[in-house]
Amino acid sequence: MTFxxxxxxxxxxxxxxxxxxxxxTRVISDDDRGLLVWLARDSVVAIERTLDDRGPRDMPFPDWVAAGKRLRTTSWRGPGVLRFFPAGADHSVWFFRDGEGDFTRYYVNLEEGAVRWDDGDVIGIDVIDQDLDIVATLDRRWEWKxxxxxxxxxxFPxxxxxxxxxxxxxxxxxVIKLIEAGEFPFDGTWTDFRPDPSWPVPAELPPGWDRPVVSRW
Structure with a gap:
């Protein structure tokens, strides 16, 4: 399945x-290297919150598990983010930027790899964030997060x-070995990316955004 x-x-x-x-997000490219997408500032997003509007980092994990939850819509307030999902990998690489759109650092999101779906009018990927992350800079410095x-x-297994x-x-x-060696995608590729200014910023989620999660088995 190619997007x-x-x-x-x-x-x-x-x-x-x-x-x-x-x-x-908007698809930038999809090839043998992987999938590259762009999330624009002020895009509408949906996020899971408790019924009293708290997130998982606002309480101990057992309390989060026990709490009633709902998906609420809000906006992506930070700078736009380029995201790369390497083919066959259990991580994605986010290219963080400052308010002027200049690259600042890599953010490696460790996750159970993307499963693709295509419903015709709407396409997507479902991932499972594994919480442990890595932050890295162009000069090959890195740290766990x-x-x-x-x-x-x-x-709490x-x-x-x-x-x-x-x-x-x-x-x-x-991934750290790639960072330390300055290998793709940590070699400066896409750090000068600029989105097309004509691209519309999503103001609402399309019908089908909440379709059932793709099974991994």
Missing amino acids: APGRLLLHRDTHHGRIAFVHP DEDEFAERLA EHYWVPDEAAVWAEGRK
């Missing part, structure tokens, strides 16, 4: 078959969506 450049694509994070967030959050959630801790760390170490 044509220019199409609106829904990037969805999922947990045990629930939707944790929906981000409407969210280790404490990852450890906290691993203590009956509720957590990460079944294999070792696999997550192994994927991270594999």
Whole structure:
């Protein structure tokens, strides 16, 4: 399944078959290297929150699991983000920018790889965020991020969506080798990307944005 450049694509994070967030992105390219998409500033997004409008980082993990939840819409307030999903990998690479649109750092999101779906009028990918991340710069410096959050959630395997801790760390170490060697995509590729100013910013999610999560089995 290949997605044509220019199409609106829904990037969805999922947990045990629930939707944790929906981000409407635009396909930049889709080839043997992987899928590249753009999330524009002020795009409408959906995010899972508790009924009293708190997020998972606002409380201990067991409280989050037990709380009633709903998806609410809001806007992506930060600068636009370029996101790359390498083919066959269990991570994505986000190219963070400042308010002027200049590249600042790489953000490696360790995740159970993207599963694609195409409903005709709407396309998307479903991933499972594994919480542990890596932040890196062009000069090949890097650091782990969210280790404490990852450890906290691993203590509740009956509720957590990460079944294999070792696999997550192994994927991270594999990415770190690429960072340290300055290999693609950590070689400056796409750091000068500028979106087409004519692209409309999504003001609403398309019908079908909440379709059932794709099964991985």
